[in-house]
Amino acid sequence: GESVGLHLPTLSVQEGDNSIINCAYSNSASDYFIWYKQESGKGPQFIIDIRSNMDKRQGQRVTVLLNKTVKHLSLQIAATQPGDSAVYFCAENSGGSNYKLTFGKGTLLTVNP
Amino acid sequence: SQTIHQWPATLVQPVGSPLSLECTVEGTSNPNLYWYRQAAGRGLQLLFYSVGIGQISSEVPQNLSASRPQDRQFILSSKKLLLSDSGFYLCAWTSLGARAGELFFGEGSRLTVL
Numbered sequence: 001g002e003s004v005g006l007h008l009p010t011l012s013v014q015e016g017d018n019s020i021i022n023c024a025y026s027n028s029a030s031d032y033f034i035w036y037k038q039e040s041g042k043g044p045q046f047i048i049d050i051r052s053n054m055d056k057r058q059g060q061r062v063t064v065l066l067n068k069t070v071k072h073l074s075l076q077i078a079a080t081q082p083g084d085s086a087v088y089f090c091a092e093n094s095g096g097s098n099y100k101l102t103f104g105k106g107t108l109l110t111v112n113p
Numbered sequence: 114s115q116t117i118h119q120w121p122a123t124l125v126q127p128v129g130s131p132l133s134l135e136c137t138v139e140g141t142s143n144p145n146l147y148w149y150r151q152a153a154g155r156g157l158q159l160l161f162y163s164v165g166i167g168q169i170s171s172e173v174p175q176n177l178s179a180s181r182p183q184d185r186q187f188i189l190s191s192k193k194l195l196l197s198d199s200g201f202y203l204c205a206w207t208s209l210g211a212r213a214g215e216l217f218f219g220e221g222s223r224l225t226v227l
Contacts, residue, residue: 043203
């Protein structure tokens with residue numbers, strides 16, 4: 001079946017560096033993508049989203065890039081801080097208006113002081 | 114503002130015992146509701162979703178069932194738990210308004226089956 005996956009299961013960066021977390025998706029019909037951050041023992045929290053009619057969207061210190069040609073999604077975090085340490089999931093909407101999100105396996109981001 | 118409540122937060126149950134996890138949403142009406150399961154160190158697997166009262170879609174065959182007796186209440190159940198049912202269960206909701214598709218998650222229920 002079609003799925004969402006991540007290239008790197010772990011990522012370790014130095015505080016202040018920029019982080020890039022990648023995600024590959026295979027459902028060409030997906031029209032909506034979201035990045036979530038999950039801290040240990042908690043539910044995932046929304047970071048940023050992007051619809052399929054866009055290729056870039058910026059938030060506060062975060063940018064999501066969507067390349068539909070190669071079915072690739074990335075999350076860029078600028079000036080990474082220790083509080084950014086968490087597991088990051090990408091998700092795609094494969095359910096149309098029912099918004100059924102399929103999540104990738106997650107990338108553990110560790111920020112070293 | 115909208116809030117989501119999920120309970121119990123932790124649960125230890127013997128194999129073969131029943132299960133009931135509850136989730137309620139406040140501050141919105143007619144939300145889409147979801148149950149996800151997360152195994153240790155893994156991603157989130159969609160178990161059930163509901164677009165309205167009494168409307169349940171099951172995503173994977175399993176030992177669990179879901180019900181939506183009220184608009185903002187979603188219940189995850191099992192008659193007899195298996196060891197493989199252990200995991201972190203997350204309830205979530207989304208509206209069909211301006212932020213449609215953005216899932217808001219509860220804090221999760223950690224189930225250990227012994």
